[in-house]
Amino acid sequence: MTLGKRALLVIFPVILIIQLLASTTAYLTQRASLLGLEQARLEQQLLALQSAYLDYEAFNRSVLYSIMDSEALLLFLRESDTAFRNDTLGLRIQQSIRSLSNTELSFVSFAVLQPDGEPAYYFESSLSPFASMDETQRQIVAEARRSSRPGATRYVAHADGGPLLLDTDFILPASSSRPLPSQRSEAFAVQLAVRPERFLKLKRSLEEEYGAAVEIELHQLPVESGLSAAIALSPALHARLTPAATYTAERLQTLALAFVAGGSLICLVSIGLLLWLIRRYVTGPISQLDDQLTDLLQSKRTALDEPTDGGEIGRLTVNMKTLHERNTEALERIQVISWTDSLTQISNRAHFGVLANAMYERCLQAHRRLALLFLDLDNFKQVNDQHGHDAGDTLLRIFAQRVRGLLKRHQLEHAQTDVAFARLSGDEFAILLMTDASDGGVDELCAAVLDLCRGGFRLEDRLYPVGVSIGTARYPDDADSITQLLTRADTAMYQAKAEGKSTVVAFSRELEQRNERIRLIEDQLRALDGDDQLRLVYMPALNREGTVVSCEVLLRWHSPILGTVSPGEFIPIAERAGLHSRIDNWVIDRALAEYPKLVELFGAEVILAINVSSAQLADDRICNYLLERAAHHGVAPGRIEIELTETYAAELCTDTMQVVQAIRRAGFRVAIDDFGVGYTSIQQLLEYPADTIKLDMAIITRLTQPDMQQSLSALVAFCHAQGKRVNAEGVDNMEKQSALLQAGCDLFQGYLISPPRSLAALEDWMAVRNRAQAALRLEQLAPDALAR
Structure with a gap:
């Protein structure tokens, strides 16, 4: 039950009882007053009726006395000629009556009766020519003759035409005086009758009213x-x-109804006023505070309003406001902590998800576009492994600060662009842009981010060759959701890595098709039967005398579904999918099993060079496996050379270095493959536990130019100075071989010598080569024999 309803339940019965008592008391008092007022009013109206009657009575007597004293009446009484008396003198009497009347009368009659009771003259104000004296009037005259009392005004209620006021008097014609009561029988009677209209009107009004x-x-x-x-x-x-x-009942009923209505109205007004006051000063502020707290809980508002008055409710509001502000600050701190990457102080993955979903919803409503930049630092693992995590953390903070500053400048230049920037994990970052239909400066921003890392990062006088690879994807062109946008930008980023790092790749349908092929290759690798689909080929390496001193084993895969897939395509996929160890183990086992045939072809000193996935060096199981398989096939570890890519060698950390050193201690040789394509420094070259340096075909092509001969010789000499022999890959023409021979290179490998061959093809190649060498020796011996 609400506080307002509670207040109504408390107030209503109290006010109702009080109002009933007050109304009853007031009604009884007012009833007595009403009856008293009605009594006084009734008496007042009867006084008005009395006054009207007395006015008519005084008028009658005044007019009657005036007529009786007039000469016209005396002449009338003394005239013996009846016709003259009635016509001439009667007319004079009428004129006297009209002249003495000072009010409008509806009926006036005047009669003169002879002593014998017969009318001598009669006049009335009606228009009837046959008007005559009423019998009641005659009886009144007769009664007056017999009475000994003076004449009095008589009220005749039942006269013809309505009530009349009659005044009767007597006069002696001879003396023109009033007779004594005993002389009335000899005197003429004079009677004046009037109809008291005002009196009658008041009487009728009273009767109608009451x-x-x-x-x-x-x-x-x-x-x-x-x-x-x-x-x-x-x-x-x-x-x-x-x-x-x-x-009386109607008046009391009206009064009762008035009191009931008034009491009810007062009751309602009192209750309403009290409720309004309580709501205004008690329940209203509490309800307002409750509504604000509800809105706060439903996130419809961010703060409580300032209280407008003091008192308990005001203090309660202040306390609630203070408590909410403290809780809000604590929640904001918690949210900042939970949504902020503690290292770089930018948004973390969780916060980025919230921001991305919000921007996506706004995009749907405003028909705008999204662009996602997926950033991954290149060679960052090398920094962590070789220089410690403190250096890596510092580098991440600097990178985040630089990008954040760049984004602020970008927003100033593109005011309609909204930006979200976050660290997703490790050295992966994401930038989400919400732009209009135009490009929004995405390409410009990508170029600026690349420029931030161009030349690496310098920390404490040390330069770290760290770059950034960027993959981009756009909504709605490339994806239908935020999740898909992230996935496809991530795919584009991996493609940027594959294309040589420190570059930008935009997601495309071709890239999607490539990813589909990658997924298909990964699925086929998981179901791979090595003995059925994999085979080995060998690429021999010659020394300066032309002798085959080593053979690099290379893997070939022919899938029944995909056809022939190159190692450059499926090996990185296998490493990413965690399938490399199974493939490497198959290659090691099969190569060691076929090693005796190589010995038959090239002699017991031939070296078997095996490429091992860099991911295998995460623990020492590869070393144990090599030892176990070498012992199983009876191959001396010194006859096996493990090749590591130069890129991975540049990233050697303490753990992997220990694995490589364990391999060397076990008696296996170590070679650095593809030297010259990464970021290997002179210091790192000195530290590598390697027996052989294999120069990559790209650096061979460059350094075998005529103007680079000295550089090539210096590089080979430096490697020799470190006790490492040099193997040149990609020797495909005589000019390169000549330059390498001149530089002092130890081994030569390439299509000029032999492409990768199967054992059977290698056997044929070796037979052809042996025959050619035999023929060459015969040609050399022939001149000597002739000379002898």
Whole structure:
């Protein structure tokens, strides 16, 4: 249950009870006040009715007395001519009545009655020519003649046409005076009747309002219980009004409804006001704080708002804000640690994955492009192995700092480009660029990265020949996802390594096809049956006298699916896939098994040169295997020469050096193959535990030029000075052989001498060569015999 609902459950019953008590008390008080006000109002209206009656009563008497005192009435009474009296004098009386009337009257009548009771004159304001005196009026005149009391105004409720006010008096014609009560039988009676319209209108209004008749009686009327009022309209006339029961009930019902509605409204307003105040100052700030904390947990906001007031809630907000900020700082530190490479202080692989996925999503929404640069340092292992991991770590930090600075400059020049830079592992780095539809300067950036490493790195007065190979791939041209983009950039990077390092290779469909072939070759190597698909060929090496002193064993593979695959293609694949040891072991075993045939062809001193994969030198098992197989086939270790590539020799570390020295101590010879294609220094050449230096065909081609003869001679002399014999590979013409002979080279190997041959072909080659040498000797002996 929310805090607001709890507050409502607490507040609502309390406010409701208080409001019920207050409303009930107020209703009872107001009810009494209402009844009192209604009573006073009723009495006030009856007073107004009384005032209207008295006004008409005073008017009647005033007009009647004025007429009785007028000369027109006296002349009327004394005139004996009835026609003249009724026409002329009656008209004067009418004029007197109209002139004395100061109010608009709907009905006025004036009558003069003879002593015998017969009307002598009658006038009324109606338009009827046959109007006559009402019988009730005559009875009132008769009663007045008999009465001994002075004349009084009479209220006639049931007269024709409606209620009337009647005033009757008497006059003696002879003396024009008022008669005594005993003389009334001899006097003329004068009666004035008016209809009190305003009085009647007020009476009808009261009756309509109160739903009851106004009682008018000659005697005094008592006041009834409840709402009721009585008043004396005149000393002889009384009125009473008792409103209908429904009138009071309606008023009380209206009051009750008003109090119920008002009380409910006040109750609701009070509850609403209290809830608003509680929400404004209590639950609202707490709910706001709860919403902010919820948004923080859902990552919809990054910080709490500053509190706007003090008090407990404000202090709670401040404390929560402080706690969140501390937790945020701690989480940020943890995230920085978990997402930052501790050595180079750039993003690590995990953070790069997050950044790459985010950039990929933005690319999908904005239809932009991605470019991935996969970087791998060349010859970095040599630095670690020969100079220690501290030097390698320093080199990685310097490289990362240089690239980061380069990326900042690149972003300044390409403002619309977003960049992610990370160390993936070891000496592998990745740069991810999000660009517009244009190239985004990717080629320019690749060239700049290459320039960073051109010439190597100098640390503490030592130059490290470390370069960088770069593979690039683009989305959506080359890949459909970040994972595929990484894979294909990595593939392009390995191709850059294969093409000689320190270069850039962009992923292409041709490269994909090449990788497909690599995968196919790897699959075939895993299922390889060496005895069925592999065979050995031999390439002899001659000394300066033309004698075959060694044979290099070379491997050939003919796959039933791929056909013939060259060693230059499948050996690196086997090394990467970890399949080299099985192939090397087969080559060693088969070559040692065939060695006796070489002895038959070239003599017991012939050397068997075997190429061993550089990856085999990771542990000493190769040495044990060589010893075991040599003993098994009865071949002396001194007759076997293990060839290592110059590139791998340049990367010899302590462990591999120990393996090579163990091979030499076991009696095997060691040769450095392909010398001149790597980064071997003079110091390293001095340290190599090698018996033979095999000059690579590329350096032979260059140094056998006429202008390079001295350099060639110096190189051969230097090797001799170190106790190493020199074997020249790639001798394919007489000019090269002549230059090498002049330089003092020890052994010669190449197509000029013999291409790689099988044992059977080598046997034929040797037979042909023996016959040619025999013929040559005969030619040399013939002149000597003739001379003798």
